[in-house]
Amino acid sequence: MSDITRREQTNELALQFGNAWNYAPSREGTEQVSLKPRYELFIDGAWTAPKSNRYFATINPATEETLAEVAEANEEDVARAVTGARAAYDNVWRKLSGKERAKYIYRIARALQEKAREFAIVETLDGGKPIKESRDIDVPLAAAHFFYHAGWADKLHYAFQGREARPLGVAGQIIPWNFPLLMAAWKIAPALACGNTVVLKPAETTPLTALMLAQIFQEIELPPGVVNIVTGAGATGAALAAHPGIDKVAFTGSTAVGKRIQQALAGSKKRLTLELGGKAANVVFADAPIDQAVEGIVNGIFFNQGHVCCAGSRLLVEESVHDIVVRKLQDRMRTLRVGDPLDKNTDVGAINSKMQLGKIHEMVAAGEEEGATRWSATYDLPSKGFFFPPTIFTGAAQSCRIAREEIFGPVLTVLTFRTPDEAIEKANNTMYGLSAGVWTDKGSKSFYMAQRLEAGVVWANTFNKFDATSPFGGFKESGLGREGGRQGLAAYSEVVG
Amino acid sequence: MQSKSPAVVEPVEPSPARRIGLFSLFSSPTVDAVALEERAANLAKRSLKKEAKVAGLKLAISMMDLTTLEGKDTVGKVEQLCRKARRPMEGDGTLPSCAAICVYPNFVTTAKKALEGSTVKVASVATAFPSGLSPLPIKLEDVRRAVEFGADEIDMVIDRGAMLSGDYAKVFDEIARTKEACGPAHLKVILETGELGTYDVVRRASDIAIAAGGDFIKTSTGKVQPAATLPVTLAMLEAIRDHWYATGVRIGMKPAGGVRTAKQSLQYLVMVKETLGDAWLTPDLFRFGASALLNDVLMQLEKERTGFYQASADFSKE
Amino acid sequence: MKKTQEKQVNPAGFVRGGAEIVKAERAEENVVTHRLSIPKAWKMYVGGAFVRSESGRYFQVVGATESADATTTNIPLASRKDFRDAMGVAQAAQPKWAARTAYNRGQILYRLAEILEARSEEFVRSLVRGGATEAEAALEVAAAIDRSVYYAGFADKLGALLASSNPVAGPHFAFTVPEPIGVFAVLAPQKLPLLGLVTTILPLVCAGNTVVAIGSDLDPRTVITFCEALATSDFPGGVINVLTGRAKELAPWFVKHREVRAIEAYSDDAALLTELERGSADAVRRTKTHHAVAREWFFDDRRGQGLGFLERAVEHKSIWHPVGL
Missing domain, CATH: 3.40.605.10 (Aldehyde Dehydrogenase; Chain A, domain 1)
Incomplete structure (x- = not known):
């Protein structure tokens, strides 16, 4: 064992999520399933x-x-x-x-x-x-x-x-x-x-x-x-x-x-x-519990490969925390395990169909064409099947297709705002109104936002929660x-x- | 009543932290408890099989601070523990040694001797462990003595009363002075999270401990329930991560108390791996404070090796 | 006025228009004078103001009974641009109206009932002029006033009745609250110009929506008289906007305006209603059509009013918040 290298400054830009300790494949067995031909x-x-x-x-x-x-x-x-x-x-x-x-x-x-x-x-x-x-x-x-x-x-x-x-x-x-x-x-x-x-x-x-x-x-x-x-x-x-x-x-x-x-x-x-459909805004304020907000962002857009009508596909971040939120989000995305859906450790599975995969590729191409910056971590995607790497776009304009149209895939568009009212205006600037998220530690701000976000479901300091007792549907x-x-x-x- | 003897009076001069009103400017991020616990629970669902499990369990052994902190501790008990730390299972040379043993100051000399020639460190609790409610000079003296006896690492406790009454400067100063007193020894700062009430206070205490010079932050003394939990560890790992983002400096983490099973140890390792990354998957930066954990890990390893579920009677208790 | 002279005027005290001879108050002098009455210019009600159609168009109605303007009267014939302008006003007014407390909206609705009651005789006369019998008119006015009181008392209750606390299986407090939908376009019933309009629009504004309505073109003067009551009640301008015109011409524009979030339409014209339903698809509008509704339905308190009308006026919003330390 090496001596403790304490309080040593490092110059890396990102956390390293490599091969220090790999999870072995942990595939759910399919023996008990008997499908008819x-x-x-x-x-x-x-x-x-x-x-x-x-x-x-x-x-x-x-x-x-x-x-x-x-x-x-x-x-x-x-x-x-x-x-x-x-x-x-x-x-x-x-x-x-x-x-x-x-x-x-x-x-x-x-x-x-x-x-x-x-x-x-x-x-x-x-x-x-x-x-x-x-x-x-x-x-x-x-x-x-x-x-x-x-x-x-x-x-x-x-x-x-x-x-x-x-x-x-x-x-x-x-x-x-x-x-x-x-x-x-x-x-x-x-x-x-x-x-x-x-x-x-x-x-x-x-x-x-x-x-x-x-x-x-x-x-x-x-x-x-x-x-x-x-x-x-x-x-x-x-x-x-x-x-x-x-x-x-x-x-x-x-x-x-x-x-x-x-x-x-x-x-x-x-x-x-x-x-x-939807194009939900997930609004993150500077006073939010940022690490939990990042989890909420990830769950909001990468849950079920983003094939979710209420996915938080538009991230609206208060400008003062944009950089740290994106940095944390990127590091978090490096830990996502993309691949075999039957593996119990897989976080992001397969895109549902070839057709849907094509649509996602098309929207992502449009995002790049419109000048937004595309980023993905490095994933080892299976060679067969339909897969798409979890992706974020920064530097997108409110008017971009990727900020307005439903992609229905693991693709997040990051936008910024400066004041709560600007956030509301941007969040509501869509003909969709299925869901919205708001992340803040301040109760009164949370309710202010929840009242004004035009959406059938508003998740405050959480996202993509469903329950039989809770009515779900769109504005x-x-x-x-x-x-x-x-x-x-x-x-x-x-x-x- | 506190004695008036000069030896135990606190310094009169305000500390730097007090002078600049550091803690009126300083605020920690808040923590959302439900989302934090949800994330911890999701991480705990990682499925570790076969070689990943074996590798993880071996890693866990190498990160253990094998601990005995009982009033009835004796030289004999400590020596046995040291033997176990050096060589966790007789006859299996593939297993690493534990990272350290953790004892009261009175047993540092014994442990140091027993561990001579091994890589196993000696950690000593100090600073009027476990309450920390003695005058600072006494606590500092406690530390200096333990280091003199040969402790490589000092596990201090913070003043939870000061933390909860908002005297953050006091908490900071005590840690900073303990750090000074440690000299070459590494400092682990025990927050005793089970007494802090909320994750927000845990987070704030973590930030203070890190800012004041702690090399490690540690959940618990083991004397208070709840001790280490996955979510509280996650909250502390997030503090460590934010410090790294801000400074590039890596702080270590030690959950202690309550980690009893091999499965739990793997859940903690998953959490470290996916929160801080590969760099922290080393005993230099992650430790388990535990006593019962080792045997369960050994049983699980034996099960993986032989394919048979093991009986606890087959494993030496010390 | 003396009793003998009252025979020359209609029961409500009005005299007939232009050429009618009015005897002076000073009857003892037995002076006969000519006094030309002042017919009112009838205007639509938009943004709290009375306006003509931007198009300059009008249509004419003739009173069925004796009245001050039983002669031909010019009524603004609203155009699509009038509808568009009214929509703009209604949109601007909506957030502020919704932001008022439910208690305040209830007070304003109650104020409307007070004004209607105070002017009930005028409404009876107006309906009679529009073709109703005295008895019918009196019933309609009474029902309209009572309906206003009904919704006045509902403003601060619909939340309690429609909302819910949802016992979700997790550490979250989840609840569902009704919220206004936005701007409603309303095609009011042709018959029952007062009660029909009140029945249609009051639950909508009670719930915090604003309205652009096309009133009955069979009796637009009663519709406009109602607007005059609105103007003297405490309703802020823009909350209720009423156009006079032809349903067949105007209603199709309901589904050609993207800000129309919802429609309530009463008509005997099934094809027109289907057109509204079909056209609503482009914006997924909440559209409720009512075909050939019988008069009695409006008078029936179990069918012509109720919580169901308010349910159609709201969206449900479910809000989740964690519960933890």
């Missing part, structure tokens, strides 16, 4: 071949290997599913007491908990997200949503302050690929609790956990037709939204598609909720309606009186 549509409680006779492959974005073939539902298939859901609504589900509905939903929650590991692994295989996230966040939170909403089913008469809540009928639900199981839970749980039946369309790149959920529905003996799952791409979703037999459309996805759905529904009397062009909490029940109820 082919998945049919889940209609009326049974697996049924698509009338389209077409199937598409769902791949592992980390390896580009095919995981399974999945049926592609056409209009006729969608119609069959809607018919099944309607029959289940009329004949079974609407006639059940809330108490009995609750018990079915509780069964789903329990089964999901029992199969949690299996679901986490498949979520990671199919979507590319790190196993630690699917294990610790996606799956437990999905189960929590079923538990939470199960409890509402027989208490809806308390939910609307003396007004009666009636079910809407059949809900058509279209969900995205960033949180496949969690979004299915967010949509199905409140719909069932409020007495509706469901036709769900998972995203085409991540259908597997929804189909595994269908297996649970069978196993817990959910009455046939109460939830139907039709897989497919955009056309299947459009057919579902347009079907005259549904009473409600719930969509989570891009703002562009959300607008098309809203347009298509004009005059139809169908109810609509939308959870769309402005980030969406319509809320999901979760008491307020979220309104999306699946006709409130009378």
